[in-house]
Amino acid sequence: MLNTYGRAFATRVFTPVARFLLRCGVTPDAVTIAGTVGVVACGLGLYTTGHLFWGSLGATLFVLSDTIDGTMARIRGSSGRWGAYLDSCLDRVADAALFGGLVVWFARQGASDLTAGLALACLVLGGIVSYVKARAEGLGYTANVGLAERGERIVAVLVGAGFVGLGVPLVFLQVVLALLAVASAVTVVQRMATVRRQALAAPPAGA
Numbered sequence: 001m002l003n004t005y006g007r008a009f010a011t012r013v014f015t016p017v018a019r020f021l022l023r024c025g026v027t028p029d030a031v032t033i034a035g036t037v038g039v040v041a042c043g044l045g046l047y048t049t050g051h052l053f054w055g056s057l058g059a060t061l062f063v064l065s066d067t068i069d070g071t072m073a074r075i076r077g078s079s080g081r082w083g084a085y086l087d088s089c090l091d092r093v094a095d096a097a098l099f100g101g102l103v104v105w106f107a108r109q110g111a112s113d114l115t116a117g118l119a120l121a122c123l124v125l126g127g128i129v130s131y132v133k134a135r136a137e138g139l140g141y142t143a144n145v146g147l148a149e150r151g152e153r154i155v156a157v158l159v160g161a162g163f164v165g166l167g168v169p170l171v172f173l174q175v176v177l178a179l180l181a182v183a184s185a186v187t188v189v190q191r192m193a194t195v196r197r198q199a200l201a202a203p204p205a206g207a
């Protein structure tokens with residue numbers, strides 16, 4: 001849903017920023033890499049030490065760069081397979097740092113095995129959500145569907161952790177993570193069902 005509606009909005013909002021960065025000589029790849037480094041620093045530096053509000057705030061700013069790099073590439077006409085590959089691979093690194101950061105914090109000083117377990121479930125299921133799409137695309141199918149695509153997963157973890165960092169009871173984050181884990185599992189099934197329909201209708205030549 002965010003991928004459909006949020007992306008158009010984000011493109012409108014961030015096009016001036018993208019144009020400015022291009023005028024300064026910054027490349028889309030540099031933005032992709034810098035954004036990922038920023039998100040990883042927030043996940044591994046702030047979430048793991050229990051600074052959930054600042055981690056969410058910082059990661060929000062850096063994760064938005066993920067909509068800027070593609071906009072920059074499209075403006076300068078350099079969108080390509082390398083950029084798509086770099087963007088998708090580094091998305092997985094950023095996702096792992098955010099959910100992994102929560103796992104580490106709650107398994108240790110945050111002292112909540114339930115929250116750590118839920119964050120771990122979201123980490124693992126989110127990875128499977130991405131894999132089932134990547135594998136489908138590798139076989140020539142599409143799987144751009146699902147309740148919990150990346151945008152939804154990122155907003156859920158940033159809002160859930162951010163509000164708990166502000167003093168909202170921990171149960172809020174637990175409910176958010178539990179719902180996200182279920183939505184991620186549903187997304188895996190939705191994507192696999194989509195691919196199955198395509199495979200049965202028209203198997204790619206040579207498959």
Ligand SMILES: CCCCCCCC/C=C\CCCCCCCC(=O)OC[C@H](COP(=O)(O)O[C@@H]1[C@H](O)[C@H](OP(=O)(O)O)[C@@H](O)[C@H](O)[C@H]1O)OC(=O)CCCCCCC/C=C\CCCCCCCC
Binds near residue numbers: 013130133154163
């Ligand atoms: C303190 C609060 C500050 C809040 C500031 C908010 C400012 C908001 C301004 C604008 C809003 C912009 C909305 C952004 C909408 C995002 C659009 C979107 O979903 O884009 C999709 C994009 C993923 O696309 P990619 O093509 O780059 O990547 C693909 C993806 O990796 C696929 O993954 P899969 O689904 O399979 O798992 C891969 O399969 C595919 O290969 C790959 O190409 O997602 C993003 O770019 C992520 C951006 C997330 C946007 C976060 C917006 C944050 C807004 C609010 C958060 C509020 C946090 C509050 C914290 C503090 C609370 C006290």
Ligand SMILES: Nc1ccn([C@@H]2O[C@H](COP(=O)(O)O)[C@@H](O)[C@H]2O)c(=O)n1
Binds near residue numbers: 083
């Ligand atoms: N360094 C980059 C990053 C992205 N791209 C292109 O943008 C597409 C992704 O768009 P987003 O709005 O989701 O960032 C990606 O598929 C590439 O075509 C790029 O060229 N270089």
Ligand SMILES: [Mg+2]
Binds near residue numbers: 065
């Ligand atoms: Mg991007």
Ligand SMILES: [Mg+2]
Binds near residue numbers: 066087088091
């Ligand atoms: Mg991305």
